Amino acid sequence: MAKTIFKSFPEAELERRRNVSFSFSYDEIKVPETLKEYAKGKKYFIHTYGCQANYRDEEIMAGLLEKAGFCRGNSENNSDVVILNTCAVRENAEQKVFGKIGDLKAFKAENKNRVVAVCGCMVQQKHVIEHINKTYLHVDLIFGTHNIVELLDLLNEVILKKLRVVDVKSLPGDIHENLPSVRQSNFKAFVNISYGCDKFCTYCIVPYTRGKERSRKMKDILDECRELKELGYKEVTLLGQNVNAYGKDLKDGSSFALLLDEVAKLGIPRVRFLTSHPWDFSSEMIDVIAKHDNIMKYIHLPVQSGNDEILKLMGRRYTSEKYLNLVKEIKEKIPNVALSTDIIVGFPNETYEQFLDTLKIVKEVKYWSAFTFIYSPRKNTPAAKIVDNVTPKEKNQRFQELVNTLAEVIEPINKTLVGKTFPVLVESISEKNKEMLSGYTEHNKLVHFKGDPKLIGQIINIRITESHLYFLNGEIVSE
Numbered sequence: 001m002a003k004t005i006f007k008s009f010p011e012a013e014l015e016r017r018r019n020v021s022f023s024f025s026y027d028e029i030k031v032p033e034t035l036k037e038y039a040k041g042k043k044y045f046i047h048t049y050g051c052q053a054n055y056r057d058e059e060i061m062a063g064l065l066e067k068a069g070f071c072r073g074n075s076e077n078n079s080d081v082v083i084l085n086t087c088a089v090r091e092n093a094e095q096k097v098f099g100k101i102g103d104l105k106a107f108k109a110e111n112k113n114r115v116v117a118v119c120g121c122m123v124q125q126k127h128v129i130e131h132i133n134k135t136y137l138h139v140d141l142i143f144g145t146h147n148i149v150e151l152l153d154l155l156n157e158v159i160l161k162k163l164r165v166v167d168v169k170s171l172p173g174d175i176h177e178n179l180p181s182v183r184q185s186n187f188k189a190f191v192n193i194s195y196g197c198d199k200f201c202t203y204c205i206v207p208y209t210r211g212k213e214r215s216r217k218m219k220d221i222l223d224e225c226r227e228l229k230e231l232g233y234k235e236v237t238l239l240g241q242n243v244n245a246y247g248k249d250l251k252d253g254s255s256f257a258l259l260l261d262e263v264a265k266l267g268i269p270r271v272r273f274l275t276s277h278p279w280d281f282s283s284e285m286i287d288v289i290a291k292h293d294n295i296m297k298y299i300h301l302p303v304q305s306g307n308d309e310i311l312k313l314m315g316r317r318y319t320s321e322k323y324l325n326l327v328k329e330i331k332e333k334i335p336n337v338a339l340s341t342d343i344i345v346g347f348p349n350e351t352y353e354q355f356l357d358t359l360k361i362v363k364e365v366k367y368w369s370a371f372t373f374i375y376s377p378r379k380n381t382p383a384a385k386i387v388d389n390v391t392p393k394e395k396n397q398r399f400q401e402l403v404n405t406l407a408e409v410i411e412p413i414n415k416t417l418v419g420k421t422f423p424v425l426v427e428s429i430s431e432k433n434k435e436m437l438s439g440y441t442e443h444n445k446l447v448h449f450k451g452d453p454k455l456i457g458q459i460i461n462i463r464i465t466e467s468h469l470y471f472l473n474g475e476i477v478s479e
């Protein structure tokens with residue numbers, strides 16, 4: 001059995017700390033010579049779970065691995081290095097990953113020279129590492145969200161010294177610019193504008209797993225977006241756990257409104273952003289969104305709950321009234337806007353009456369879509385310490401009621417789209433029907449239509465012919 005080297009280990013107490021300083025690094029990543037030698041003819045495969053932050057991390061890891069000389073495998077089975085890029089936001093996300101780690105035991109047993117690595121948000125939790133170390137000894141490398149830049153050095157140690165390595169830092173290091181990356185699409189791209197989160201909603205693990213909120217410099221973001229525009233990208237999504245807070249930490253006058261304005265001016269056909277917290281949403285931001293045709297009139301504005309007591313317990317820093325006032329201002333200034341949201345049901349001790357306030361706000365805002373979750377206690381978060389008197393059965397019933405109410409709101413909206421024509425960014429061949437293509441409207445509605453796969457990556461006009469709850473059907477409008 002390989003010896004385990006513990007280089008660093010995450011501590012929730014440290015992860016909570018916010019008085020940490022960092023700087024910007026533009027250094028080139030060096031590839032260890034021995035790894036270059038090993039990588040010849042070798043393949044890697046990355047399984048990514050969770051949100052767009054992980055999606056983008058996968059692209060960076062792919063960039064690093066390809067710089068070392070690895071090629072992307074088309075499945076784990078024909079690969080030599082497999083990485084699980086994990087998410088910790090809810091219990092069921094973690095269960096999926098543990099299942100996958102278990103499956104990889106046979107993969108490793110087939111060939112001992114293969115490398116199994118686990119990274120991402122899950123391993124930023126001490127108890128998860130302890131569990132892996134006890135149960136899944138075929139995992140060779142565990143590295144955290146703040147250790148991605150060290151991936152090549154860590155792999156080098158695992159491969160050459162035949163060690164098991166655990167390196168999960170509690171605190172973020174510098175912001176690394178100019179990291180190599182291999183983008184997963186050649187027409188839509190995600191661009192990080194900030195890392196981490198300082199909101200500390202009481203139920204949420206992200207501020208621990210991703211660390212302090214850190215903004216990239218505006219110039220670096222704009223350079224990246226300019227390059228994407230020159231490469232012909234049709235859509236850029238600016239990414240942050242809370243994009244509205246962008247720039248506050250830089251203390252150089254940068255703000256999200258300013259950044260969004262500058263990105264829109266570059267002339268990329270579609271500009272999107274994720275996610276906006278209702279608390280920091282400024283009037284300037286609304287004005288900038290309204291001003292530019294290429295900023296998609298689609299805003300994801302997580303409400304979480306419609307009840308003020310629950311919102312307070314969640315630490316969300318707004319009341320339902322404040323949220324509704326923001327929605328009013330957005331709708332007034334951007335008449336053709338589509339709003340979507342995230343909702344949690346069954347927060348500890350939520351009463352049925354409090355839950356009804358959530359249904360009320362759903363009906364009032366008339367969301368175009370929503371992600372709905374049953375509350376999942378996350379170790380070390382404040383909410384996980386509350387003794388909860390709501391039974392799983394009640395939570396499931398509320399969840400179902402919420403889904404039904406959302407359907408009542410969304411179906412009529414979708415019906416109004418029938419007969420109208422929208423530009424659609426064609427993304428792929430439809431998963432259900434190989435003769436159909438799929439794409440998204442400005443308002444993030446999924447549309448299926450017949451067409452030539454050559455259209456993938458283009459924005460074309462589609463007339464909507466049929467509406468369903470989760471998708472629309474349409475046809476290409478000939479010029």
Ligand code: SAH
Pocket residue numbers: 089090197203204205206240241242275276277302304342343344373374375376377378
């Ligand atoms: N930073 C983003 C996304 C965070 S995670 C934001 O604040 O909007 C995405 C969603 O997962 C959250 O909006 C929330 O609805 C949900 N979520 C987070 N922690 C959760 C938990 N412990 N249980 C259930 N849902 C959770």
Ligand code: SF4
Pocket residue numbers: 197198199200201204205206207241242277
């Ligand atoms: Fe989690 Fe709240 Fe931060 Fe979103 S804003 S990542 S829900 S702590």
Ligand code: F3S
Pocket residue numbers: 049050051052053054086087088089121122205206209210
């Ligand atoms: Fe999951 Fe981490 Fe994203 S917990 S939602 S992958 S920031």
